Amino acid sequence: MTNQLQGARALVTGAASGIGRAIAVAFAREGATVAVHARDERRAAETLGEIAKAGGKAFPAIADIADSGQVKRMCEAAIDRLGGMDIVVNNAGIADFGRVVDMDEAQWDRIMTVNLKAPFLVAKHVLPRMIEQKRGGSIIFVASTNGKTADAEWSAYNSSKHGLLGLSKCLAAEVGREQIRVNAICPGWIETDMAKDCFRTIAEQTGKPFEELYDDGMRTNMMRALIPTEDVANMAVYLASERARFITGQSMNVDAGLCYW
Ligand code: NAI
Numbered sequence: 565m566t567n568q569l570q571g572a573r574a575l576v577t578g579a580a581s582g583i584g585r586a587i588a589v590a591f592a593r594e595g596a597t598v599a600v601h602a603r604d605e606r607r608a609a610e611t612l613g614e615i616a617k618a619g620g621k622a623f624p625a626i627a628d629i630a631d632s633g634q635v636k637r638m639c640e641a642a643i644d645r646l647g648g649m650d651i652v653v654n655n656a657g658i659a660d661f662g663r664v665v666d667m668d669e670a671q672w673d674r675i676m677t678v679n680l681k682a683p684f685l686v687a688k689h690v691l692p693r694m695i696e697q698k699r700g701g702s703i704i705f706v707a708s709t710n711g712k713t714a715d716a717e718w719s720a721y722n723s724s725k726h727g728l729l730g731l732s733k734c735l736a737a738e739v740g741r742e743q744i745r746v747n748a749i750c751p752g753w754i755e756t757d758m759a760k761d762c763f764r765t766i767a768e769q770t771g772k773p774f775e776e777l778y779d780d781g782m783r784t785n786m787m788r789a790l791i792p793t794e795d796v797a798n799m800a801v802y803l804a805s806e807r808a809r810f811i812t813g814q815s816m817n818v819d820a821g822l823c824y825w
Pocket residue numbers: 577578579580581582583584602603627628629630655656657658659678706707708709750751752753754755756757758759
């Protein structure tokens with residue numbers, strides 16, 4: 565532990581796997597107590613086990629993030645058990661793609677509900693307590709470089725992430741005076757199940773070998789780098805910590821130079 569988040573109370577959504585798990589583990593390593601959001605207890609178990617093994621403090625916070633009622637109850641339960649809330653990471657998300665003309669309404673709604681509406685709801689339910697505490701705080705949205713780019717067949721996903729960047733900037737303006745900072749992280753391709761699933765689908769659609777597509781696609785950045793989840797977690801620790809005390813309304817790319825704006 566290096567104690568950058570000593571005593572902080574944090575909620576991380578989508579923390580059962582990938583980027584969310586890396587952030588939850590890093591927060592606990594830095595001394596925070598972490599509410600590990602997952603869809604069910606079984607999915608939360610691996611992250612909780614990893615944190616416990618490293619001597620950190622965490623507990624499960626269960627909800628289907630696409631269900632408004634469950635999101636509200638999950639936030640209230642997390643605040644109750646943590647005794648307050650200092651850091652919130654909206655990370656849970658889904659990826660899907662397809663041409664607009666082929667996309668059905670349900671697919672569009674599913675992406676918007678999980679990637680954009682749920683982060684709004686989480687912010688809505690945690691902010692009253694964060695404001696009441698008068699201790700400031702940090703809210704982080706895990707968006708994507710897709711929130712800054714135009715990509716054929718990614719309309720729904722990109723729109724959700726463009727929207728998330730809009731939400732994060734407006735919210736930063738709204739709660740700045742309460743000393744609550746709001747920022748977004750824009751990862752490029754990061755080595756997780758989500759990235760693998762995307763390239764698996766592309767491989768099936770194009771008939772090209774998965775390994776080749778994956779390695780080449782993942783390295784579409786200035787450094788030809790394969791980026792692990794820990795690098796996104798490092799940025800989250802920074803944004804959550806006192807070291808970023810005057811960083812708000814920003815979007816930080818973690819992408820080895822995939823997107824330079
Ligand atoms: P992942 O699939 O490992 O993690 C997503 C998490 O969200 C999973 O644990 C999943 O169970 C959870 N989740 C999704 N829908 C849910 C629901 N209805 N209820 C409860 N939990 C739900 O993928 P990854 O890559 O770690 O994604 C995390 C975030 O990072 C997402 O918002 C994604 O859009 C974003 N991102 C990922 C990139 C990548 O290349 N892996 C690149 C840019 C952004």
